[in-house]
Amino acid sequence: MKRPQLPNLRDHRVLILHKRDHDYQVLSGQLVRLGLKIIEPVEDQALPWSQVDVCFFDANQAHKNAFPWPDGEPRVPLIAMFSAETPERIHWSLTQRVCAFLVKPVRSSGTFLALQQAIFEFGSRSRARAEITQLQERVKARRVVLKAVVKLMKLANIDDDQAYEQLRESSMTNQMCMEEMCLRFLQSGCEKSALSMLRHQRRP
Amino acid sequence: MANLSDKTCVRIGLMCSTTGSYQSIGQGMLCGALLAIERVARDPRFTFCFEPEVVNPGGDLNQYYAQTQALLDSGIRHVVGCYTSSSRKEVLPLFERRDGLLWYPSHYEGFECSDNVIYVGASPNQHIVPLISYLMNIVGKRAYCVGSNYVWPWESNRVMREILEANGGDVVCERYLPIGSTDVEQIIDEVRRLKPDFVFSSLIGESGQAFVAAYGKAVNDQRIPGSTPLASCTLSEEELKAVDASVRAGHICSSVYFQSIGTPANAEFVRDIKQRYGVEQVTSADAEASFIAVLLLAEAIHLADTDDVQQVRSAAVRCRLNAPQGPVWIDPENHHCYLTPRLGISNASGDFEILASAKEPRKPDPYLTWLDMGKVGDGAVMEDHGDRLKPELRIVR
Numbered sequence: 001m002k003r004p005q006l007p008n009l010r011d012h013r014v015l016i017l018h019k020r021d022h023d024y025q026v027l028s029g030q031l032v033r034l035g036l037k038i039i040e041p042v043e044d045q046a047l048p049w050s051q052v053d054v055c056f057f058d059a060n061q062a063h064k065n066a067f068p069w070p071d072g073e074p075r076v077p078l079i080a081m082f083s084a085e086t087p088e089r090i091h092w093s094l095t096q097r098v099c100a101f102l103v104k105p106v107r108s109s110g111t112f113l114a115l116q117q118a119i120f121e122f123g124s125r126s127r128a129r130a131e132i133t134q135l136q137e138r139v140k141a142r143r144v145v146l147k148a149v150v151k152l153m154k155l156a157n158i159d160d161d162q163a164y165e166q167l168r169e170s171s172m173t174n175q176m177c178m179e180e181m182c183l184r185f186l187q188s189g190c191e192k193s194a195l196s197m198l199r200h201q202r203r204p
Numbered sequence: 205m206a207n208l209s210d211k212t213c214v215r216i217g218l219m220c221s222t223t224g225s226y227q228s229i230g231q232g233m234l235c236g237a238l239l240a241i242e243r244v245a246r247d248p249r250f251t252f253c254f255e256p257e258v259v260n261p262g263g264d265l266n267q268y269y270a271q272t273q274a275l276l277d278s279g280i281r282h283v284v285g286c287y288t289s290s291s292r293k294e295v296l297p298l299f300e301r302r303d304g305l306l307w308y309p310s311h312y313e314g315f316e317c318s319d320n321v322i323y324v325g326a327s328p329n330q331h332i333v334p335l336i337s338y339l340m341n342i343v344g345k346r347a348y349c350v351g352s353n354y355v356w357p358w359e360s361n362r363v364m365r366e367i368l369e370a371n372g373g374d375v376v377c378e379r380y381l382p383i384g385s386t387d388v389e390q391i392i393d394e395v396r397r398l399k400p401d402f403v404f405s406s407l408i409g410e411s412g413q414a415f416v417a418a419y420g421k422a423v424n425d426q427r428i429p430g431s432t433p434l435a436s437c438t439l440s441e442e443e444l445k446a447v448d449a450s451v452r453a454g455h456i457c458s459s460v461y462f463q464s465i466g467t468p469a470n471a472e473f474v475r476d477i478k479q480r481y482g483v484e485q486v487t488s489a490d491a492e493a494s495f496i497a498v499l500l501l502a503e504a505i506h507l508a509d510t511d512d513v514q515q516v517r518s519a520a521v522r523c524r525l526n527a528p529q530g531p532v533w534i535d536p537e538n539h540h541c542y543l544t545p546r547l548g549i550s551n552a553s554g555d556f557e558i559l560a561s562a563k564e565p566r567k568p569d570p571y572l573t574w575l576d577m578g579k580v581g582d583g584a585v586m587e588d589h590g591d592r593l594k595p596e597l598r599i600v601r
Contacts, residue, residue, distance in 0.1 A: 009573070035573035
């Protein structure tokens, strides 16, 4: 079964950080038509970010510390609503890592587009970030692999290609990543137990 | 009670392409709208009558824009018209900028909701979704899609593909022809080779007529099996009238209106159309929608006691009409209409025999927000949302 190309937005929870004016009315009306649920912030209480799936905010009114994420990476898709396209506000919004823009005055068209763009962009960024993190960890672990190859070359009196291939085979047989296999090999202590570990890890 | 001579005239625009590649539909729409204008003039409840400014864009997008501008410049606030979504999207910014109201009398693909449009035709949950549900349950899950090359077929085919795939089916091929193209034999050949369970056509106007004729002939010649139906949301009585009787029968259409609907209001509508325009004139979904649009506008002006757009818009959602298809009213949430979905199969005389009908008008869902695609195949698509959406079609014959 294939997934639809665009998500249905029904029951997505949306936070609107904007004064209650005509733009707010048009936007909230359109969001309700699309099946989203508008979260009403409680006065004097922290914004309920953990309950939010997507957030519209007034880019011309938002202050410098509007968002709580210490690393500056939003935890939800942000959509900046703009009336005055001043360079300072545009730059500030971009540094908040907004995923889409909605130009004011808000019309009936534009909201669906901004929502779909923001959700798509946020998903793409999240996947890219996760992939970068994984690759960074693997780059760090290359040193471990190198050390394991050198150790096995010495212990088994084989060349680097053979050592690498033996470690790779062991990692595949045991369904663990190469880096983890190498770490276990390096932690296995004396010569005998190290080679034994490689053998024992290998399944018939 | 006002006499006709005492009535105030309210100028409205009628923008129908009575020439060009979809002229037969445009002519039907104009007939429906003019008939409704006559009804309003005769109705003693109304203290006003409509003075129509009829324009013909000829299916040309540039003309739609220029003529809309001219109508609004002349002080007209309400326009009934447009058929294709391309034409509606072309003029929509003008209506929004000038705060006019477009009464759009055609079924369309949805995913729009402007405060300056009253959508009188069917929304996607009122035409394509019931059609796919029926086809998956009765015919099969492998579709061949062909359409005119613009937004309505693109979006209709997306919905078709996503619903089929969510239910274990697929689209074996998707083809587009330029609007007005009648080069359809290549499509027939491909259908013959690929052997889908059904063909879904969103070809419009002359292209649609040419395809119905070629498809009917291919079935008659046994090049395509009769068990592979041609299904559509656009095929109308006007298009059937334009093709030979030998190729008219057996095509499935999803629509909120057929000429054959057996309500007293429809009998009156069909009778009046034929009396006014000749016995050869047929009624169709778009003609009925144009008729409804004018009557809803009249009811709203009557209720608001002004033709001011804002007040008419507010009043319109409180109006209810006993239309040829049955009760019709406007959903205040999205300015689309509650309408009654139906499925028909065409016969040689150019009418549709009704295969299935919803029990009552269904709430419009222009963004398909409340649709669970995976449930379309099991016939429970509309039943999970309580009062929001009305039950699925029931088989009546």
